[in-house]
Amino acid sequence: MTAQPTTSDRTTTWAPVIALTSGIMVLVASEFLPASVLPALAADIGVSEGRAGLAVAATAIAGAATAPTIAVLLPRADRRRVLLALVTAGAIADFAVAVAPNFAVLLAGRLLLGVAIAGYWSFAFGAGTHAVPGRDHVISAALAFGVSLATVLGVPLASVVGDEIGWRAAFTGVAAVSALSAVMLAVALPPVPAHPAAGLRMLRQAVGRRRLMAGIACVMLVAFGNFAAYPYIRLAIGRIDATTAPWLLLLWGIGGVVGTVVAGALAGWLRALAAVTPVLLGAGLVFTASASSMLVLALAIGLWGIAFNMVPVTTQLWVTRVEPERAESAVSLQVTAFQVAITLGSAAGGALLDGYGVHAPLLVGAAAACAAGLGWAVLRIPRTG
DSSP: OOOOOOHHHHHHHHHHHHHHHHHHHHHHHHHHHHHHHHHHHHHHHTOOHHHHTHHHHHHHHHHHHHTTTHHHHSTTSOHHHHHHHHHHHHHHHHHHHHTOSSHHHHHHHHHHHHHHHHHHHHHHHHHHHHHSTTOHHHHHHHHHHHHHHIIIIIHHHHHHHHHHTOHHHHHHHHHHHHHHHHHHHHHHOOOOOOOTTTTHHHHHHHHTOHHHHHHHHHHHHHHHHHHHHGGGHHHHHHHHHGGGHHHHHHHHHHHHHHHHHHHHHTGGGHHHHHHHHHHHHHHHHHHHHHOOSHHHHHHHHHHHHHHHHHHHHHHHHHHHHHOGGGHHHHHHHHHHHHHHHHHHHHHHHHHHHHHHOTHHHHHHHHHHHHHHHHHHHTOOOOOOO
8 A cells, every 4th residue: 555644744745835935925025015104104214105116116126137147147056045045135125124214225125125036936936846846836826825925914914013113113023024934944945956957048048939928028017007006005095095004905915815716726727817817907906096985995906906916826827838848937037027017117106196196007007907918818828738
């Protein structure tokens, strides 16, 4: 008879996945944190709310540069050590923001965080599939679940902490949790050797794939759509009732959990899922912009959370299905597209906010998301085996 795995074996098997999930959770919570405390942060630092939104853009700028280059710069480095260093860098970045005396220091911390997030995203999927072979779908869903946990727990909790104690306390708390996540990775994740073909050659081959790059363009559009609006979600809520912001941010995060589960369940219909999800995001943004009552606003925020949090699962599965032999480079390009789009989206959203009010970034974001859905609707992907 075949021996059944013991409880200890199962715990050992899944401990790396839990550790990797915790890492992406704290990094994404850190990335989204300015949206939770934007008014207080802007007032304390002495900048406009639109300019304060550039704290998100700064993170994305660093991420856009890091994602496609980190594997080129570290082609043979053990991915476990790199991931551990990146989470540690995230903790340092959050602490730097927490003690920042001015906007320049705050941006420096956010730039360091961008390096940590993009590098972690680029390597975490491969590290997970190495630690738990044959479970690619589970690894993708687990990482996306970490993102959802960040929005369900981190964003609304940070909003409450920011309101009750101060926005600096919120960043200090996330820094402490990041340090704990680094310890978890050090204990649970086994050594992860680099792919033999990792580096510049793999990246160049991936960039040369037309279908992959067309999908990456759609990733950029849908991410632009979300992040033209998301840094200003609290301001959109404030149009109706600012006191409900923590609860509606929690609702957005709960929608994210639902979206992650739904995206995983519907992964077999990936082409349709990729086409429909951005349109749902666009609808959520339009309804948020046009809401005139708390009920409509709550439904819109929930739809927004569901739709956008389907995107990371959908796009990661899409790029790794299109380029299974170059998955590390394909994922790095996906991350780059997200970070470039976050940079452009948050900057454009801030300019629209300062010039035309909070409706403008929401509606522009909706248009970009729907354009991404149209692109995916006409783009073929390989069938699963």
